[in-house]
Amino acid sequence: MNKEMKSVFTISTIILFVMTGCGKSNQSDNIITVDVTANYPEKELILEDFLDVEYISMETTDEFISQCYLRDVGKEIILVTNRINDGNIFIFDRKTGKGIRKINRMGQGGEEYAYITWITLDEENGELFVNSPGNKILVYDLNGNFKRSINYPEGASFMNMFNYDKDNLICYDYSEYYNVGENRGKSYHVLISKQDGSVTREFFIPFNTIISPIMRTGDAIVAAASADQIIPYNGNWVLTDTSSDSLYTLQDNKISPFIIRTPSIGVMDTKVFLSISLITDRYYFMRTLKNEYDFEKDRGFPTNSLMYDKKENNIFKYKVYTNDYTEKKTIGLEARPINGEIAAWHILEADRLVDDFKNGLLKGKLKEIASKLDEESNPVIRLVKHRK
Secondary structure (H helix, E strand, O other): OOHHHHHHHHHOEEEEEOOOOOOOEEOOOOEEEEEOOOOOOEEEEEHHHOOEEEEEEOOOOOOOOOOOEEEEEOOOEEEEEOOOOOOEEEEEEOOOOOEEEEEEOEOOOOOOEOOOOEEEEEOOOOEEEEEEOOOEEEEEEOOOOEEEEEEOOOOOOEEEEEEOOOOEEEEEEOOOOOOOOOEOOOOOEEEEEOOOOOEEEEEOOOOOEOOOOEEEEOOEEEEEEEEEOEEEEOOEEEEOOOOOOEEEEEEOOEEEEEEEEEOOOOOOOOOEEEEEEEEOOOEEEEEEEEOOEEOOOOEEOOEEEEEEEOOOOEEEEEEEEOOOEOOOOEOOOOOOOOOOOEEEEEEEOHHHHHHHHHOOOEOHHHHHHHOOOOOOOOOEEEEEEOOO
């Protein structure tokens, strides 16, 4: 990561989670069109009506004290780290929440990571893929033993990285993301070998000019909104790029246009980007992001949350509530999807849950969990899951 890119993340980086968007459906080709400048009516939903929820109370011991930033989830285990760059990777039992192991291979050696930007779990093969600056991926077994190092393809810089199949990772190459106004130079969505990092397949999303949510002062980038350009859902994928007006599904190794945003990103005076946070059988949750920034307040990239209802074939502003509170409690659906099973997730801080329990605000499973916590407990993780 070069100095200019580092400044983006240290000064002001806003994470934009991208999936798919929607509007009135084009009945001739079943492609959904979204007007990112339109105003839409409001609709309220209950989370548990269309998604499943799983709570994991993370065990708290002297060894297992964690901020519980979720990295990946398998059938048996769950991986979390702290938000700070201390190198710790915690492995917890998914069913019981008990701590299994703490791994730390942080360092400057050839078998160590300098910083964790992404962790991908391959539970079937018993491997962890740790993405680290330096254009390499470090592979460890579930005990933290080094197995191999994977070099990026020449010129690549990966951020999104998911377990695609037994042999490959699917990645998005950010190496040209900040070259706004320049012509693209390559495909950005790629499959790479888990063994040696070689590109085994490219998925080409058509566009010519790079357009990203970037703010500059002179030649220096001072603020940027990065985007999750790969979204897993129920065994399939959505591939996106901020430079493109179309979003694509990847099914059976074939990509097809899924969403078209309007007006075109290339002709708008003020760029408004379309992103998706979550897909279900009926609903597509998305947001718009405007390429505006208030440098005095160091705040910008205003967003607007939208939802497409497939049954009603219309778009709404939305609020989603959970059944685990006695009063209306809104929850966000913008957290990065973990894999094809986990559509969204939330970190529920123990001290807040303890207060809510004392004030009689909880019910159901969350109330039961909160009754056993104290203010110093590790957070509880809420997994929002696709229904099978």
